Amino acid sequence: MARSDIALGLVIAGLSTAFAVEASGLPTAPGTEFSAGFVPMILGCGGALAGLGIAAEGWRGAGADQQGEAGQPPTLAGLVRCLSVFLAAILYGLFAARTGFVPAAAAVIGGLALVFGASLRLAAGAAVAGSLTLFLVFSHLLRVPLPPTPWLSALWPF
Amino acid sequence: MKNGWMTSGFSRLFAMSLLGGGFLVAGAAGDAAKAEYPDRPVTIIVPWGAGGGTDTIVRLFAVGFEEALGVPVNIVNRTGGNGVIGHTAIATAAPDGYTLGACTSEISYFKTMNLAPLTPESFDLISRIAEIPAGVTVKTGGRFQDLKSVVEAMKSEPAGTLTSSGSGLGGPWHLAIAGLARMENLPASTVKFVPSQGGAPALQDVMAGGIDLFTGSPVEAKSLAESGEVKVVAVMAKERLAAFPDVPTVKEAIGVDWTLSNWFSLCAPPGLPAEVKAKIVETGKKGHAAPSVQTNLKERGITPVWDGPEQFAEFANAFAGTAAILLKDLGLAK
Amino acid sequence: MTAIAGAFAIVLDPATLLVIVGASLLGMLIGSIPGLTAVMGTALLVPITFFMDPVPAIAAMVAMTATAIFAGDIPGALLRIPGTPASAAYVDEAYALTRRGKPEVGLGLGLVASTAGGLVGSIFLIVCAPLLARIALGFSTAEYFWLALLGLSCAAFIGTGKPLKGLFSLLFGLAVSTVGLDPASGVPRFTFGSIDLMGGINLIPALIGLFAISEIMRGALHGAPAVREGIGTFGRVTAGLWQRAREHGRNIARGSVVGTLVGALPGAGADIAAWIAYAISRRFARRPQDFGKGSLEGLAEAGAANNSSLSGAWVPTLVFGIPGDSITAIVIGVLILKGMEPGPAIFIKQPEMIYGVLISFFLANLLMLPLGLAFIRVARHVVRVPPTILPPLVLMACIVGAFSLNNSLFDVWVMLAFGVIGWLMEENGIPVAPAILGLVLGGMLEFNFTTTLIKSDGDLLAFFMRPVAAGLGVVTLLVWAVTLFRLVRPARGAGVAAGPREA
Incomplete structure (x- = not known):
């Protein structure tokens, strides 16, 4: 009853083999004894063996106790929440340079909070407080060059 | 003070941030064009790690530069890939004078080593800021007492018996020993170069007996030399160093005229507007000449240099030529 | 004697004390934000120290790093996000305690262990720095290779009932570390033409991911952020703390010694010290069945080790000018600027300065106890934040933290990618801790494997040629x-060893 472990082991073995094959094509630099792919090839082969071992254990049924707490299938709402986490992070990466840090971060925090079921008030409060705090700490105290927000620094030049 | 309207509606803020983006960028760009350079903070990208040699030099220089420029100068470290990543970031930044960089000697051979399509022409070169000469350092009480005995061993023993270290393969300290061998009419690879991640681990391996020579900067070996653990037998400079008055130059030691220094510079993305570049050259020179910058650099055994755009470009191209010859001999050029 | 009195006068100056307190507070902040490390904090202090006297300048760095390494435990315990890589080794233990409703137990013991580790490390630094430095500098590449392999093999099968899955996780982590320009040969590996990948996968975004x-993904998917379970139960930190600390005195002592020694080795810092101490505590544990479920032994030992390694790193730094870790690499520059040239002579030439620095080590670590207690008191409100807004806030903090490492969005993408990988791994019962190791x-x-073979022309015997x-x-x-042997035996007999695992 460890069909998932058999599949997992085979996937691991496949990926590891691909890694080792890619490594085998690496050149040898002058002055070095082995190719730059020597150690990665060992790692890839080790990974492939571990994958086969996992599959074999699954075959023998040793992995059956795995389906426990995390076993329930995710709900649709859960999938939406999970995807929106990614979407938010990606949108931040794409747009922050253009909008400046504070609006982008506030949008991410506030938008996600709404998706997670916060009230509008709570989400807005978290968005404003969170983005401003992060901006102050990172940009001012720690001098990290976060994308600037021109209209905000004009309003509040600190 | 503006919390009042901001908390009034999250959706409003959201809409504003998304829709207003383009408008804001346009506004900011217009402002920058109107005002005289510089009207906001300037960033210098350092392609090496915080606390390293390049980083220290640039941070010391930035203190004077900031004062001369009249706006804050922020140092940003973009590390990794033997400097490729940071140098690429400098070369591809907007050429508006607000992003400058600290180019190091690697720009003369990134292309030769087929690591990145970067050459000195990929940048607007402002000036060198400092240089640090290479040297030859050995373990005290080992088989070598002076450079002469090192060179004799290089000649008499089979190639690859002696080992040296200090930087990555093809790095400046590798070129230092390869060039010395070549000046003695030996193959550039006579001394086997063991790559290391910086000067300190290489020096440690000299002490541990793992390698014979450290061909990096004697400055890094100062504490160890003073405590008698290692001995600096020569510096690869035209003159003796103030920090090591008793250590001969290569020419004094064996009569061969070989010098090699690692150098550090101020550079910019290509295509700076002429008046911006003139301003940077002018303020940079002024900031570099500030007494605090000069003393701080010299105190650490670093030689301050300011040679301006033309001389620097000439120098960088000459250096690239030397490096290409040596790297080809070493089999590292592709 | 007069030197020591003079040193006390320098350190106990109100301005110096103020600097130490301020730097400690900054350290708390930096350590508790994922992505910001003690190394970055030190670099940040450099320009500020230009305007300070020598002893306060150095004391600021000592205080900042000590508190940052401790404060890394706080998000680790409360959110399972190690604030700095040095807290990664035992983050699962601390978080397990929080999930059992006892966050104060892990945090309190971590604080005491950190303080004790810092103090023991300082004593070592004062008493036997020259001797330790001599040992540490005798290590060449072959010794470092074995040390790294020993670290891996001690800890390879940590925290898993399935050794093969742990082994795969470890191999995965090792494989990821090979991405980028090979430092030995300069050959780009697995970069697929990407300039960003040439720099390799940074540890910190991978760790955060x-x-x-x-x-966050798991919480979003199953609608129950795991953090919520800890809500409302945050007892007094000091309740029963001293007794627990005494009970684990042996762990703290051993961790401190191991940490100091590992720290004194150039090239091995607080993160490696914590892993090795954790592995040792597991091997000699009185209650091995607790590991992975909130073991106080592992937490105390590794918590002490990472702080003592900070002091250990100063040993080769002060005596030979060879930095013991990446923090002291920055410190050396400041020492020289302040006219304190490292070297054995520093103890004779400038005794007041050097004793001043050593006293500030003590003071900073002592001060960490009350400041840490106060900071935990503030930080515990994290568990009371509504679960609807906590994940978005944490996500944003992680994004900024990953970004600030290199001021590059690439690290943010790495973090997201490793988030998916970490989720896939844990869904399939593969532990993530070995991958971090x-x-x-x-x-x-x-690197040490390759360079040793370069030196020996490929002769594998080189690994045994030095004593x-x-x-x-x-x-x-x-x-x-x-x-x-242990791996093979339970597979056959399925007896004693398998029992506690299933509990």
């Missing part, structure tokens, strides 16, 4: 033999 992002040690392992290397090699091979 594997621990934090995967946790592989990432931490992978570079050291391969210390041979000794370390034999120990490593013995550990391997024992581990293999």
Whole structure:
């Protein structure tokens, strides 16, 4: 009853083999004894063996106790929440340079909070407080060059 | 003070941030064009790690530069890939004078080593800021007492018996020993170069007996030399160093005229507007000449240099030529 | 004697004390934000120290790093996000305690262990710095190779009932560490033409992804952020703390010694010290069944080790000018600027300065106890934040933290990718901790392997040709033999060893 472990082991073995094959094509630099792919090839082969071992254990049924707490299938709402986490992070990466840090971060925090079921008030409060705090700490105290927000620094030049 | 309207509606803020983006960028760009350079903070990208040699030099220089420029100068470290990543970031930044960089000697051979399509022409070169000469350092009480005995061993023993270290393969300290061998009419690879991640681990391996020579900067070996653990037998400079008055130059030691220094510079993305570049050259020179910058650099055994755009470009191209010859001999050029 | 009195006068100056307190507070902040490390904090202090006297300048760095390494435990315990890589080794233990409703137990013991570790490390630094430095500098590449391998093999099968899955996780971490320009040969590996990948996968975004992002994803998917379970139960930190600390005195002492020694080795810092101490505590544990479920032994030992390694790193730094870790690499520059040229002579030439620095080590670590207690008191409100807005806030903090490492969005993408990988791994019962260990040690392992072979022209015997290397090699091979023996036995008999795992 460890069909998932058999599949997992085979996937691991496949990926590891691909890694080792890619490594085998690496050149040898002058002055070095082995190719730059020597150690990665060992790692890839080790990974492939571990994958086969996992599959074999699954075959023998040793992995059956795995389906426990995390076993329930995710709900649709859960999938939406999970995807929106990614979407938010990606949108931040794409747009922050253009909008400046504070609006982008506030949008991410506030938008996600709404998706997670916060009230509008709570989400807005978290968005404003969170983005401003992060901006102050990172940009001012720690001098990290976060994308600037021109209209905000004009309003509040600190 | 503006919390009042901001908390009034999250959706409003959201809409504003998304829709207003383009408008804001346009506004900011217009402002920058109107005002005289510089009207906001300037960033210098350092392609090496915080606390390293390049980083220290640039941070010391930035203190004077900031004062001369009249706006804050922020140092940003973009590390990794033997400097490729940071140098690429400098070369591809907007050429508006607000992003400058600290180019190091690697720009003369990134292309030769087929690591990145970067050459000195990929940048607007402002000036060198400092240089640090290479040297030859050995373990005290080992088989070598002076450079002469090192060179004799290089000649008499089979190639690859002696080992040296200090930087990555093809790095400046590798070129230092390869060039010395070549000046003695030996193959550039006579001394086997063991790559290391910086000067300190290489020096440690000299002490541990793992390698014979450290061909990096004697400055890094100062504490160890003073405590008698290692001995600096020569510096690869035209003159003796103030920090090591008793250590001969290569020419004094064996009569061969070989010098090699690692150098550090101020550079910019290509295509700076002429008046911006003139301003940077002018303020940079002024900031570099500030007494605090000069003393701080010299105190650490670093030689301050300011040679301006033309001389620097000439120098960088000459250096690239030397490096290409040596790297080809070493089999590292592709 | 007059030198020591003079040193006390310098340190106890109100301005110096104020600097120490301020730097400690900054350290708390930096350590508790994922992505910001003690190294970055030190670099940040450099321009500020230009305007300070020598002893306050150095004291500021000492205080900042000590508190940052401790404060890394706080998000680790409360959110399962190690604030700095040095807290990664035992983050699962601390978080397990929080999930059982006892966050104050892990945090309190971590604080005491950190303080004790820092103090023990300082004593070592004062008493036997020259001797320790001499030992540490005798290590060549062969010794470092064995040390890295020993670190891996001690900890390879940590925290999993499934050794093969742990082994794969470890190999995965090692494989990730090979991405980028090979430091030995300069050959780009697995970069697929990407300039960003040439710099390799940074440990910190990977760490945040594997621990934090995967946790946010799991919480989002199943509608129950795991953090919520801790809500409302946050007892007094000091309740029963001293007794627990005494009970684990042996762990704290051993961790402190191990941490100091590992720290004194150039090239091995607080993160490696914590892993090795954790592995040792597990091997000699009184209650091995607790590991992975909130073991106080592992937490105390590793918590002490990472702080004592900070002091250990100063040993080769002060005596020979060879930095013991990346923090002291920055410190050396400041020492020289302040006219304190490192070297054995520093103890004779400038005794007031050097004793001033050493006293500030003590003071900073002592001060960490009350400041840490106060900070925990503030930080515990994290568990009361509504679960609807906590994940978005944590996500944003992680994004900025990953970004600020290199001021590059690439690290943010790495973090997200490793979030998915971490989630996939844990869904399939593969532990993520060994992967982190592989990432931490992978570079050291391969680089020293390659350079040793370059020196010997490919002769594998080079790994046994030096006495210390041979000794370390034999120990490593013995550990391997024992581990293999234990692996094989329960698979056959399924007896004693398998019992507690299923509990």
